[in-house]
Amino acid sequence: MAGTVVFDLDGTLADTSGDLIAAANACFHARGLGALLDPVEDALIAFHGGRAMLRAGYARLPGDTILPPGAEDEDYPRLLGHYGQAIAIHTRLYPGAEAALDRLADAGHRLAVCTNKPAALAETLLRELGIRDRFAAMIGADTLPVRKPDPRPYQAAVQGAGGALGRSFLVGDTETDRKTATAAGVRVALVAFGPEGAGLARLAPEAMLRHYDDLPELAEEWLAG
Template sequence: MDVTGPADAASFARGPWLAQVDAVLLDLDGTLVDTLGDFALALARTLAELDLPAMPREEIALRVGKGSEHLLQSVLLWACTRAGHADAAARAQALYTRAHLRYQHHYGLVNGSHAVLYPGVQEGLAGLRRAGLRLVCLTNKPHAHALALLRAKGLDGAFETVFGGDSFARKKPDPLPLLQACAWLGTVPARTLMVGDSRNDAQAARAAGCPVVLVTWGYNHGQPVREVDADGYMDSFAEMGVG
C-alpha cells in the first residue's frame, strides 16, 4: 500500500483508499474524547494530598499522550520545581509511588465525569461500521480506565475490542501495540488504518507499517499536528462517516 497518502482525511475516507483498508485502530484521549477535565481534577486532588501546587490545564495538555505513568512523572517534576524543592527531580521520584496510587484512585472516581465526546464521533464511528470496517480502540490509557470511559460516553459497543496501555509490554509510540492489534484482528498493517491525535500515534503507525490519519483537535504536546508526518488530517470526525 502506498502510504504517501492524500492531502486530507476527507478524501482518504471517501476515496479509493477506503477499499484498501480492512480495519481502523482508534486512539481514545484527544481523538474520541476530550478528557482534559478528568485529568485536571484527578491531578489536582493528588497534588493537594502531597502539598504540591496544582498544574494549569494548558500545562497538563502538553503532557497527555504517553500513558498515565509518563503524565504523572512529568506533573510531579513540574510541581516539585514550582514548590521550590532544591532537588525537584529526586523529590518527584521519591513521591511517585504514593502519587501513582492516589492518582489512580482519584482518576477512577472522576473518570468520564468531566470528559466530553468530540463532535461527530458517534456519526463517524457509525459510518465506518456501515462501510464494513472493523474497529478497535487502541489507547495508552490503562485498560480498565479506557473501558469505564467508553461506557460512560456510550461508546462501549462501538469496538470489537479495546487495548490499553497495560495490554502489551510497550506503549505507543512503540509499534508493538499496533502490530499486536493487527495480529488480533488478523489484518496486515498496510491495510489497517491508525487514527490518532499526536506524533505518538503517527510514529507508532509508521514503524508498524500502518497508514495513519491525525485529527486536528487533540493534544499533540502543544505542537501543530499538521507538522507531523501522516497520510491525512481531519478537522471533524464526521469526515470519517461514510455510506
C-alpha cells in the same frame, strides 16, 4: 472493501484532559501544595500521561519546597486511583466522533482502540462514554509487555478486531501515534482539533483530520479496493 480503523483514546476520541488534571491536582492537594495544573492551559500535558503531569506540577513549586524521595512513585498510583473514581466528570467525546464510528461500522469497517491508558481505565471510560460496544478490540498500555510506539499493540488491535494490517490505519493525536504507525507500516491521520491542533502537521502524517465528519470519506479513500 472493508478495513480496520484503530483509534487512540485520550485526545483523539475524547477530551479527557479535565479529569486527568483533576486527578493530578488531587495528589498535589493531598501534599498541601494546592492546584498546580490548570485544566485549560495544561491540557496538552495531560495527554502525555500521569507521570508527566506530576513532574510538570512539581517543577512549578518554589525552589525551597522539599518533596520526600520517591514522591512521584508514591503519587502515581494515587493519581490513578483518583482518576478511576472520577473518570468521566468533564470528559466528552469530540464533536462528530460517535456519528463517525456509526458511519464507519455501517460501511463494514472494523473498529479498535489502541491506547497507552491502562486497560482497565480505558475499558471503564469507553463504557462511561457509551461507545465500548463499537469496538471489536481494545488494547491498553498493560495489555502486552510493550506499549506504543512499539508496533505490537497496534498489530494486536487489528488482529483482535479480525482485520488485516495492510488494510488498516491509525487515528491519533501525538508523536507517539505517528511513530507507532511508522513502526507498523501503516498510515496515520492525526486530529487537528486537540490541544496541539494544526501544529501536529509538523509530524508529517498522511492526513490531518479537521473534523470527525471527514473520517468516513478518508477511510473510504484509504481502504477501498
